[in-house]
Amino acid sequence: MVLGVLTALALLAPWITPYSHDYLDWQHLASPPTLDGSHWLGTDRLGRDLFARSMQAMRVSLLIGVLAALVSVCIGVAWGATAGYVGGRVDAAMMRFVDIVYALPYVFIVIILSTLFARGSIAALFIAIGAVGWLTMARIVRGQTLSLRRREFIDAAIASGVRTPQILWRHIVPNVAGAVIAYATLTIPQMILFESFLSFLGLGVQEPFASLGSLINEGAQEMESSAWMLLVPATLLTVLLVAFNLLGDGLRATLESRDE
Amino acid sequence: MSEALLVVDDLSVAYGATPAVEAVSLELAPGRCLGIIGESGAGKTQAFLAMMGLLPAQARVAGRARLAGVDLLGPDAMALRGQRIAMIFQDPMTSLTPHMRIGDQVAEPLVTHRGMSWNDARAHAAVLLDQVRMNDVPRRVRQYPHELSGGMRQRAMIAMALACDPKLLIADEPTTALDVSVQAQILALLRQLVAERGMALAVVTHDMGVIAALADDVIVMRQGRVVERGPVERILAAPEHEYTRSLLVATPRVDTPGAGFAGGADHGVTVKPLAVRDLRIFHRLRGGWLRRSRELRAVDGVSLELAAGEALGIVGESGCGKSTLTRALLRLGPVTGGEIVWLGRAIQDLEGEALRSLRAGMQIVFQDPFASLDPTMSVADIVAEPLRALRPAMSPAQRSAAVIDMLESVGLGAEFAQRRSRELSGGQCQRVAIARAMVLEPRLLVCDEVVSALDVSIQAQLLALFEAIKRTHGTSIVFVSHNLAVVRRLCERVLVMYLGRVVEEGPTEEVFRAPRHPYTRMLLESVPLLDPRRERARLATLTVQGETPSAVDRPSGCAFRTRCPAAQATCAAMRPEPEIVADSHQVACLRWRQI
Numbered sequence: 001m002v003l004g005v006l007t008a009l010a011l012l013a014p015w016i017t018p019y020s021h022d023y024l025d026w027q028h029l030a031s032p033p034t035l036d037g038s039h040w041l042g043t044d045r046l047g048r049d050l051f052a053r054s055m056q057a058m059r060v061s062l063l064i065g066v067l068a069a070l071v072s073v074c075i076g077v078a079w080g081a082t083a084g085y086v087g088g089r090v091d092a093a094m095m096r097f098v099d100i101v102y103a104l105p106y107v108f109i110v111i112i113l114s115t116l117f118a119r120g121s122i123a124a125l126f127i128a129i130g131a132v133g134w135l136t137m138a139r140i141v142r143g144q145t146l147s148l149r150r151r152e153f154i155d156a157a158i159a160s161g162v163r164t165p166q167i168l169w170r171h172i173v174p175n176v177a178g179a180v181i182a183y184a185t186l187t188i189p190q191m192i193l194f195e196s197f198l199s200f201l202g203l204g205v206q207e208p209f210a211s212l213g214s215l216i217n218e219g220a221q222e223m224e225s226s227a228w229m230l231l232v233p234a235t236l237l238t239v240l241l242v243a244f245n246l247l248g249d250g251l252r253a254t255l256e257s258r259d260e
Numbered sequence: 261m262s263e264a265l266l267v268v269d270d271l272s273v274a275y276g277a278t279p280a281v282e283a284v285s286l287e288l289a290p291g292r293c294l295g296i297i298g299e300s301g302a303g304k305t306q307a308f309l310a311m312m313g314l315l316p317a318q319a320r321v322a323g324r325a326r327l328a329g330v331d332l333l334g335p336d337a338m339a340l341r342g343q344r345i346a347m348i349f350q351d352p353m354t355s356l357t358p359h360m361r362i363g364d365q366v367a368e369p370l371v372t373h374r375g376m377s378w379n380d381a382r383a384h385a386a387v388l389l390d391q392v393r394m395n396d397v398p399r400r401v402r403q404y405p406h407e408l409s410g411g412m413r414q415r416a417m418i419a420m421a422l423a424c425d426p427k428l429l430i431a432d433e434p435t436t437a438l439d440v441s442v443q444a445q446i447l448a449l450l451r452q453l454v455a456e457r458g459m460a461l462a463v464v465t466h467d468m469g470v471i472a473a474l475a476d477d478v479i480v481m482r483q484g485r486v487v488e489r490g491p492v493e494r495i496l497a498a499p500e501h502e503y504t505r506s507l508l509v510a511t512p513r514v515d516t517p518g519a520g521f522a523g524g525a526d527h528g529v530t531v532k533p534l535a536v537r538d539l540r541i542f543h544r545l546r547g548g549w550l551r552r553s554r555e556l557r558a559v560d561g562v563s564l565e566l567a568a569g570e571a572l573g574i575v576g577e578s579g580c581g582k583s584t585l586t587r588a589l590l591r592l593g594p595v596t597g598g599e600i601v602w603l604g605r606a607i608q609d610l611e612g613e614a615l616r617s618l619r620a621g622m623q624i625v626f627q628d629p630f631a632s633l634d635p636t637m638s639v640a641d642i643v644a645e646p647l648r649a650l651r652p653a654m655s656p657a658q659r660s661a662a663v664i665d666m667l668e669s670v671g672l673g674a675e676f677a678q679r680r681s682r683e684l685s686g687g688q689c690q691r692v693a694i695a696r697a698m699v700l701e702p703r704l705l706v707c708d709e710v711v712s713a714l715d716v717s718i719q720a721q722l723l724a725l726f727e728a729i730k731r732t733h734g735t736s737i738v739f740v741s742h743n744l745a746v747v748r749r750l751c752e753r754v755l756v757m758y759l760g761r762v763v764e765e766g767p768t769e770e771v772f773r774a775p776r777h778p779y780t781r782m783l784l785e786s787v788p789l790l791d792p793r794r795e796r797a798r799l800a801t802l803t804v805q806g807e808t809p810s811a812v813d814r815p816s817g818c819a820f821r822t823r824c825p826a827a828q829a830t831c832a833a834m835r836p837e838p839e840i841v842a843d844s845h846q847v848a849c850l851r852w853r854q855i
Binding site: 151152153155156157158159160161162163166170171174175177 | 587590592616617619620622623624626627628631632633634635636637645646648649650693696697700
């Protein structure tokens with residue numbers, strides 16, 4: 001529910017507010033939130049409307065969260081299902097690779113990656129965040145696949161002459177889908193948080209665009225004089241994350257009870 | 261008949277609006293045994309769980325149940341449970357706490373209910389374990405549940421139940437999870453205990469054999485209601501209710517010839533489609549630090565042949581390698597050595613497409629009807645899958661027509677096509693699995709314990725279906741089962757396995773009438789008979805003993821010698837090779853001529 005409202009607001013914001021995220025209103029520099037209809041959530045140091053900027057930032061955050069989760073689902077499911085199904089040495093090699101990538105200090109890698117690419121390139125952010133997100137997914141899918149592999153319907157499919165890729169696609173993937181969806185919903189907030197963290201460090205989305213992280217960063221600098229600049233994006237981020245986490249937990253609970 | 265110990269009057273259990281048990285009344289006197297028989301969903305277990313106060317909170321219980329005058333459904337009942345009434349369950353593994361030593365588990369109720377000290381309780385536990393004929397008690401009390409075999413675990417459960425000298429013992433499917441030779445021993449033990457202690461025993465079971473072995477009086481339940489009651493001799497010999505009669509007819513008997521014998525396949529001199537020579541399947545068990553890795557010989561030199569339209573039964577107790585063997589026949593499992601010849605071609609080393617193209621001719625149906633169907637797929641998709649994989653030329657319309665035809669021929673209407681496995685019963689699931697296997701019209705159908713998980717009436721229907729498949733399609737069937745009676749009903753030939761080796765093979769009737777191998781004799785002797793008088797005489801003079809050793813610690817020479825009544829020194833030194841007894845009847849025993 002909350003999530004639906006937030007997403008709708010984020011997407012429809014350009015039509016709701018007369019201001020665009022990069023319009024500088026010289027009459028209202030750093031003005032506090034008002035209800036008189038001009039700047040609902042106030043403006044920042046440069047007179048940009050905070051509502052417009054927050055909504056634009058949320059679009060970026062949602063986009064990155066969802067896309068990065070998608071990337072991690074695609075790689076993670078393919079990798080985990082293959083490793084779990086084929087088993088043996090292939091499995092050992094594939095999972096050792098995952099362990100190695102896990103062991104890398106990925107925050108630094110992402111930081112290096114995003115400095116190497118053009119600063120603020122959203123595509124580079126996707127790749128960077130997606131590349132670390134799939135590791136846990138691969139482990140989860142592999143675990144599920146291992147237990148499915150021992151079920152008799154897989155043997156029945158082999159005995160029916162179904163080819164291995166078909167077995168993976170028709171039997172393994174639909175049966176791990178529940179766990180994958182639940183976990184993916186839980187990854188989205190992680191991804192959003194990670195992106196915000198990068199943007200907070202100044203490595204993510206660049207001006208004039210904003211993400212919730214960079215807004216919080218800006219707000220933090222003005223915290224003592226104009227608290228709303230910090231409170232607005234910080235509240236939005238918190239609500240968004242809580243909403244996603246609740247959705248993920250709810251999904252997992254429903255899917256688990258269905259399995260019983 | 262003495263004063264009744266347990267009096268149940270008009271007992272009902274309901275979940276919401278769904279009744280599980282309706283107006284059940286019964287009486288049970290000390291020293292008597294009451295058998296409650298019915299198929300799954302009959303409410304037989306629910307009724308006794310209600311008396312034990314073990315039902316979930318949402319169950320509504322009505323009626324009266326009194327044990328020696330105390331209301332079992334009232335507030336005073338707590339004090340009785342575990343002391344005056346005790347219960348033993350079907351699965352001894354899940355009913356024992358995995359991390360406690362056997363001795364402590366048996367001692368625990370003595371400490372809690374009788375206020376004994378742990379030392380006294382442990383000493384008394386050893387006495388109890390001795391009373392349930394546990395062998396080697398001083399070692400057993402220090403072991404954990406996973407170190408015990410199924411039969412020994414069930415004995416430990418019984419010892420726990422006896423700990424507080426209960427007046428009433430409730431046994432819920434006490435032998436269902438056990439091998440037949442172990443079942444016979446547990447049944448004999450229960451009979452002795454009832455006679456020695458003057459307890460009342462209530463046995464809940466789906467198995468007429470158990471009823472014949474134990475019960476004095478019988479209650480037949482169906483869909484929560486009692487349909488018939490009476491003394492066991494009358495119920496088994498002259499059942500009045502139609503349902504009781506149908507149960508008895510559906511129960512396959514080990515002591516009557518089956519239909520498979522009458523028909524038989526017209527072999528002629530044609531080449532047999534399947535031949536297995538000296539098949540060996542070994543698993544390497546990884547040793548730990550400073551421990552040698554060991555070899556588990558799951559299948560050790562098995563040879564067999566199967567004619568077109570013939571049904572071959574493979575029997576043996578758990579761990580004899582029968583499932584490993586069948587999986588290897590279809591190349592679903594590994595093969596260490598030997599040869600599998602299918603239609604004149606050795607297939608044990610085939611891989612990839614060459615192997616895949618053979619799959620159309622050989623299909624398998626598994627034991628667990630739910631695990632063998634993909635829960636995310638519809639019935640139509642499941643049955644269509646082999647066609648999709650191996651008949652790519654078929655159009656979707658032809659395919660769905662073939663699927664509907666197939667579903668109808670296994671007795672499921674077209675209305676099942678869009679359902680999923682969780683909407684089906686066990687028997688219906690198994691029919692879907694059979695439809696999937698038969699849709700390619702294979703020449704060989706392998707059935708791995710396909711009816712073991714099903715009620716007898718469903719079992720009988722499926723056996724009839726297999727007979728029809730054999731007759732109309734000329735399909736060869738390999739039928740793996742631990743249930744000798746089922747094999748006798750369906751199969752022309754039978755092969756008996758013990759610890760990975762064939763001990764006897766021959767025409768079913770000959771093997772069942774005149775078994776040559778002592779293990780075959782023991783198996784046959786272990787099956788409960790449906791005649792109470794003969795059955796009790798059998799249990800009183802039971803010679804069956806011991807349990808199958810682990811395949812890792814295989815005895816030298818003849819593997820069966822450790823349990824064989826006729827074993828001699830030579831049996832430990834020499835491994836018996838199959839010898840011809842009569843036309844196509846072989847036995848692997850060094851002393852078959854003498855015994």
